[in-house]
Amino acid sequence: MSQFADISQFGALQSILHHTRKDDVAFLALAIFSGIIYTRFIQDKPDPYHHVWFEKPQAADSSGKAAETRDIGKKLEESKKDLVVFWGSQSGTAEGLAARLVRDFRSRFGLDVLAADLSDYDPETINNISEKKFAIFIISTYGEGDPSDNTSNFMSWLKTNKSVRFEKLRYAAFGLGNKKYKCYNKVIDVVVESLDHLGAAALMPVGKADDSNGATDEDFTEWKQSLFSLFHAQLGFEERPERYDPTLRVVQDTSLDKIDLHIGEPVRSGQSKKLAAGMSTIQALPIRTAEKLLSTTDRNCLHLELDTNEFPELKYKTGDHLAVWPSNPTSEIQRLVRVLGLEEVTETPLLIQSLDPSVQVKVPSPTTWEALLQYYLEICAPVPREVVLSLAQFAPSEAAKATLKRLGADKDVYHDYCSKTHLTLGRLLEIISPSQGSWSTIPLSFVLESLPTLSPRYYSISSSSVVSPKNISITVATSSEPSPTHGAPIPGLTTDYLLAIERKSKSATTSSGPSYDISGPGNSLEQGSKLFAHIRKSKFKLPILPKTPVIMIASGSGVAPFRGFLTERARVGHIGREVGQSHLFFGCRSPDDYLYRSELEALQQSNEEIKVVTAFSRTEQNRNGGRAYVQDKLEENDEKMIELLMEHNAYLYICGSAAMARDVAARLGNCMRARKGWSEAELREWSEVMRKTHRWQEDVWG
Numbered sequence: 001m002s003q004f005a006d007i008s009q010f011g012a013l014q015s016i017l018h019h020t021r022k023d024d025v026a027f028l029a030l031a032i033f034s035g036i037i038y039t040r041f042i043q044d045k046p047d048p049y050h051h052v053w054f055e056k057p058q059a060a061d062s063s064g065k066a067a068e069t070r071d072i073g074k075k076l077e078e079s080k081k082d083l084v085v086f087w088g089s090q091s092g093t094a095e096g097l098a099a100r101l102v103r104d105f106r107s108r109f110g111l112d113v114l115a116a117d118l119s120d121y122d123p124e125t126i127n128n129i130s131e132k133k134f135a136i137f138i139i140s141t142y143g144e145g146d147p148s149d150n151t152s153n154f155m156s157w158l159k160t161n162k163s164v165r166f167e168k169l170r171y172a173a174f175g176l177g178n179k180k181y182k183c184y185n186k187v188i189d190v191v192v193e194s195l196d197h198l199g200a201a202a203l204m205p206v207g208k209a210d211d212s213n214g215a216t217d218e219d220f221t222e223w224k225q226s227l228f229s230l231f232h233a234q235l236g237f238e239e240r241p242e243r244y245d246p247t248l249r250v251v252q253d254t255s256l257d258k259i260d261l262h263i264g265e266p267v268r269s270g271q272s273k274k275l276a277a278g279m280s281t282i283q284a285l286p287i288r289t290a291e292k293l294l295s296t297t298d299r300n301c302l303h304l305e306l307d308t309n310e311f312p313e314l315k316y317k318t319g320d321h322l323a324v325w326p327s328n329p330t331s332e333i334q335r336l337v338r339v340l341g342l343e344e345v346t347e348t349p350l351l352i353q354s355l356d357p358s359v360q361v362k363v364p365s366p367t368t369w370e371a372l373l374q375y376y377l378e379i380c381a382p383v384p385r386e387v388v389l390s391l392a393q394f395a396p397s398e399a400a401k402a403t404l405k406r407l408g409a410d411k412d413v414y415h416d417y418c419s420k421t422h423l424t425l426g427r428l429l430e431i432i433s434p435s436q437g438s439w440s441t442i443p444l445s446f447v448l449e450s451l452p453t454l455s456p457r458y459y460s461i462s463s464s465s466v467v468s469p470k471n472i473s474i475t476v477a478t479s480s481e482p483s484p485t486h487g488a489p490i491p492g493l494t495t496d497y498l499l500a501i502e503r504k505s506k507s508a509t510t511s512s513g514p515s516y517d518i519s520g521p522g523n524s525l526e527q528g529s530k531l532f533a534h535i536r537k538s539k540f541k542l543p544i545l546p547k548t549p550v551i552m553i554a555s556g557s558g559v560a561p562f563r564g565f566l567t568e569r570a571r572v573g574h575i576g577r578e579v580g581q582s583h584l585f586f587g588c589r590s591p592d593d594y595l596y597r598s599e600l601e602a603l604q605q606s607n608e609e610i611k612v613v614t615a616f617s618r619t620e621q622n623r624n625g626g627r628a629y630v631q632d633k634l635e636e637n638d639e640k641m642i643e644l645l646m647e648h649n650a651y652l653y654i655c656g657s658a659a660m661a662r663d664v665a666a667r668l669g670n671c672m673r674a675r676k677g678w679s680e681a682e683l684r685e686w687s688e689v690m691r692k693t694h695r696w697q698e699d700v701w702g
Contacts, residue, residue, distance in 0.1 A: 072121040073128025079357070081114040084129070088118045088139035088151030088187070094176050096452055097220055098138050099247075099359065100386075103449065107245045108228060109237045115359065119150040123157040124164045131168040134203070136227075137191060140176035144691070144698060145183025155187070158194040167199035172230075174207040174223055176216060180658035181700075182665065184210075204230055212658075217384040218411065224386075244393060246445040249353045253366065256349035262364035264375035264521030266325045266456070266532050278537040282325065283311050284520065284530040288471065290502040292478075293595055301557055301595055302476040302498055305463075306533065309470045318464045318564045319540040322474050323456035325532035326497040329514035332380055333373045335426035340447070341437030346370040352448065362453045375521065378452040380493050383423050385414045387450050391428075394442045400433045425451060457494040458536060460655065460699060462560035464568035472535075475560035475595065504528040540653070540699045546572045549580035549650035551641055553664055555587040555630055556595075558656030561699060562586075563596050565653075566603050566610060579609055581644065583637075587615040587630030587660075613637065630660065631667045638671035645690075646676075652690065654698045661700045 069075050076084060083105070087098035095115075102113040118139075129135060140148055147155045173195075175188025185208045192206050207223030209216040231237045266282045289305040306322075308314045316322075337343055350372075352365040363376045373379055389408030395401035407414055421427065425447075429439045463473040478495045500516040504527070518528035525531060542565055543550065550569075552562040562584055573579040588594060594614065604612045613633050620628035623636070634641065644650035654661045669683050678686070690696035 070120070070122045071125040071128055072116065073125055073130065075116075075121070076114060076129060076133055079114060080112060081133070082111040083134035083136065084114045084116050085136045085138060086116050086118050088137075088148045088154070090140055090142045090148035092453070092455060093216065094138045094140045094148070097174075097176075099449075101136065101138070101224065102356075102359065103245070103247055104224065104228075106247075107243060108239055109231060110240055111237070117150055118154045123154050124161070126169060127164050127166055129169055131170070135169060135171045137171060137173040137188070137195075138176070139173070139188050139191060141181075141183065141185050141187040143700075144181060145186035147187045151187065155190065158191065161198070165199045166195060169195070169200040170203055171195060171200055172203045172207075172227055174209070174220065176209045176211065178211045178658065180212045180662065182662055184208075203227075203235075214382075217382075217386075218415075221384065221386050242393065244390075244443065244446060246443060246449070247354065247356055247359045248361065248445040248448055249355055250444045250448065251351040251353070252345065253349050253351050256351075256366050260366060261349055262367040262371060262376075264327070264371045265524065266375075267364045279323075280314055280316075280535040282532055282534045283308075283314060284524055285472075285533050286310070286530050287501065287505070287528075289473075290498070290505045292502065293475070294593060296592055298479065299589075299593065300478050302478060302495075302502055303462075303473060304476065304498065305471055305473045306531075307470065308472060314535065315469070316461060316465050316472060316535045317537070318461070318466065318542060318568050319561050320461050320465075320538045321458045321536040322461050322472055323458050323534050323536055324474075324494055324498070325456045325534075326454070326494040327374050327516060327518075327520075328377075328379050328454070328493070329496065329516055331514055332424060332426050335430055336373055336379055337369070338436050339426065339429045339434070339439045340442065340444075341440035342369050346373075363448065371521065372448075374517065376454055377448070378454045378493075379426060380424050381452055382418065383425050383428050383450075385411065387425075388414065388428065390446075390450070391442070394439070394446070396433050396438045396441065403432055456534070460538075460540070460558075460561040461535075462563045464564045464571065466568045467571050475557050475563075477557040498531075501528045501531065538699070539694070540655075540697050541694075542568065543651050547578040547580045549644045549648050550582050550653065551644060551650055552582070552584045552653045553630055553634060553655070553661075554584070555656035555660045556593075558654075558660075558699075559584075559586050559595050561655055562653070563599065566600070570603055570607050570610065573607060573609065580648070580650075582610045583641070583644070584610075584612045585615070585630050585633050585637075586612065587617065587633070587656075589618045590616050591619070629663075630656075631664045634664060635667050635671060638668070639675070641668075642672060642675055649695070651694075652696045654700065656700060658700045661698050 069078075072084060075081075085098045085101050087094045089095040089098075095117075098115045102115045105111045105113045126135065139151055142148065173188055173192050175185040177185035177188075188206060188208065192202065196202065204226060207219065207226075209219040228239075232239050268276070268279075268282070285306040285308060287304060288307050289303065291303055293301045293303050337346060346369045348368060349366050350368060352361050352363060352367070354361050363372060367376070385408050387408075388404055392401045392404040392408065395404055407417060417423070421431075433439065459474040459476060461472055462475045463471060476495055476498055478492070478499060496513045497516050497518070499513055500518055504518060519525055520530070520532070540561060546569060550565065552565060554562055566582055566584065569579050569582050584600070586594075586600075591597075591614075593616075600612050604610050615628045615630045615633045617627040617629055622628045622632040641650075645652065654664055665687070669687070672678055672683055672686070673680075676682075687696065
């Protein structure tokens with residue numbers, strides 16, 4: 001019985017083995033066939049996603065990815081960093097300065113430094129930073145004392161924190177602001193005061209930049225030198241001989257096809273989710289109209305109307321901003337290509353990789369030098385003095401090195417030179433050593449690190465979303481007047497770009513300005529008939545109830561959003577709604593500079609609730625015999641305006657230069673004290689309540 005069982009079991013086993021061999025043979029044949037297919041058709045084909053290996057992970061998402069941990073103390077320990085540079089930035093300037101400080105600490109002291117977005121870490125974890133490490137805060141103030149979006153959570157925590165102390169923290173701080181604004185560098189002052197209150201120890205006095213005279217780079221350079229002196233003399237860090245340590249690797253990869261590359265289409269990278277949520281997608285919008293508003297030559301304004309009918313998802317509200325993405329002028333691109341010796345490789349695919357996980361690549365990858373220099377890098381920006389000094393190590397001759405060192409080392413020499421010429425990187429290199437390819441020894445990573453990224457310029461929308469929901473208009477001031485310091489006009493990158501579009505639309509053949517390739521990457525802008533743009537939400541809004549009175553004060557192109565306001569209120573009144581009084585005070589040089597004159601006069605004539613008061617500074621005098629400005633006109637009508645503000649809850653809007661807005665606030669304050677008998681404290685309380693309840697709104701610039 002057992003023998004038959006053994007034979008039966010052996011037969012079953014034989015059958016299993018027989019079928020297994022069949023399965024193995026089938027599997028082996030399939031594997032060989034797959035290998036042939038892979039080798040013949042797949043292996044030789046370049047992987048279109050090969051570049052992903054070379055990109056920083058957070059670059060894959062336009063809003064960036066959150067940090068691996070929200071505990072900054074843990075992050076510093078895990079990444080073995082010596083200190084952290086926190087940045088709070090709205091426009092990207094503070095973030096750029098933080099990146100420069102990271103590079104300089106590495107090259108000067110050999111320290112490993114983390115640049116950190118303030119919103120990426122929980123504020124209370126600052127207490128977990130070891131007493132052996134340091135923190136540096138570089139934070140901007142924008143508007144009337146407002147924190148940047150990525151700083152707001154940190155500021156809120158500082159106000160409400162009652163339990164966490166920072167007694168181990170050693171820190172330094174630098175603020176970015178503008179003295180033309182009322183609350184100059186308010187955010188950094190609040191941060192420093194709070195840190196000191198929580199027991200942190202300041203290594204040195206707070207540094208402050210003033211952008212009202214373009215001195216941000218110079219102020220930062222001087223503060224940084226003091227910081228480095230402190231690290232060397234007081235903290236005992238040994239300085240290394242000057243050397244360049246790149247943070248980026250630039251690799252040519254000819255295996256990539258053009259379809260894999262970023263060839264110039266706008267890309268928003270590294271934005272916080274909160275900031276990105278307030279912006280629309282970037283689109284190539286058809287241009288309906290591009291025309292000059294005035295008959296003057298030196299000073300003018302462009303009126304552009306853009307068609308959004310093809311983009312039903314693109315919606316705006318009256319008072320929002322439109323961002324225009326420009327490109328660089330042809331002459332500056334050619335200048336850099338020639339001196340850097342890039343003629344043969346401008347279209348060669350490039351992979352750009354960060355060598356430090358804490359340093360984000362600010363330009364798209366893979367790309368080309370052609371795209372970088374035309375669309376992604378700000379090559380027309382002035383060259384900071386410290387960049388001039390750093391260039392000396394790559395100079396093609398001893399004479400060139402000496403010139404750069406003399407120019408970069410002496411603040412007065414540098415400013416005297418810059419007062420006579422608009423110093424871009426290409427112009428500087430060409431002046432010092434003009435021969436073709438003479439600067440080809442500069443590491444291309446240095447070029448990428450030294451040039452800021454090309455960012456969009458924002459303009460107040462001058463149309464009404466109620467009246468023209470699919471037609472967006474903007475008003476762009478242009479000027480060809482000589483600069484008070486340089487003599488010759490300093491070209492505005494975006495204004496000259498838009499002027500080139502306007503000339504093309506009028507088929508103009510001559511031009512005194514720089515030339516642009518307005519066709520866009522891959523002719524995506526159809527020979528200048530479109531431009532890349534997106535919408536940014538604004539808090540500059542009309543009252544919810546139309547019957548609320550409004551007082552609008554503008555100078556120059558600051559009248560743009562009020563054109564939209566008045567057009568909308570006139571339409572609302574036309575359909576039978578109750579609309580309150582609308583008072584516009586508009587200031588410009590002369591009647592020749594009166595923007596939208598016929599439209600504003602027609603609105604005033606057809607609607608008794610609309611009042612327009614003009615101030616022409618070059619042709620009128622105020623009550624004291626001086627030039628008449630818009631603030632003088634407000635002062636002359638102060639009784640009526642105060643009545644509207646105090647008894648009818650009117651909204652107050654100011655749009656134009658920050659200096660004008662500050663003077664308007666001062667004049668209005670004087671009038672309020674005189675008519676109401678208020679003390680300074682009462683006036684301050686009233687103005688703060690007005691701002692907090694959004695009854696006092698400003699859209700101003702430096």
